[in-house]
Amino acid sequence: HSVLTQPPSASGTPGQRVTISCSGSSSNIGDNSVNWYQHLPGTAPKLLMYSDNQRPSGVPDRFSGSKSGTSASLAISGLQSEDEADYYCATWDDSLHGWVFGGGTKLTVL
């Protein structure tokens, strides 16, 4: 079981808005910022969002992040077929003294 909890799957049609949640605890999300990664099969994971809601250069503004208490969310608006991928949240856990990932959410564009 992952320390951070994500739904295993999410889906939407092109143009729709989809939200992926990431639930943790006071020792991780509650005390630290959250990063999000996009992972396409056969490629290296790519940073999508850092420090809760900061987009790296090159990431479209269709992607947005937020955090409240011990939960974080990644929202994708104007869904496109190329958004089909696995998405992971990650943060530092103060109790475990290590980075923790969510279990990953497989996004399907219908």
Next chain:
Amino acid sequence: EVRLVESGGLVVQPGGSLRLSCAASGFTFVDYTMHWVRQAPGRGLEWVSLITWNGNTTYYADSVKGRFTISRDNSKNSLYLQMNNLKTDDTALYYCVKDILDSSWYYFDSWGQGTLVTVSS
């Protein structure tokens, strides 16, 4: 351009040992904390270990603590992972990862392509 190239992945029997290497280029290696992250077949990403710039501080996931040792040689721009007493659950693609501090927070900004470790009898 940042480049991280892992090597050393093999098929090894349970209880065996393996040493992974990561050759880094395109950035000042000594300035950055480095990590190993793995992905088992059909599973999600799992952070394994980190080592700070000078090697003085290391952290490990509970699943590998006492069996894996991370190290680095800044003169060779290289990162290593010594894996002992390997278990079938250690079967995974192992990524070498660089982190960066930005907006007062850290994130993984560069990943290698991974090296495959298979633990099987």
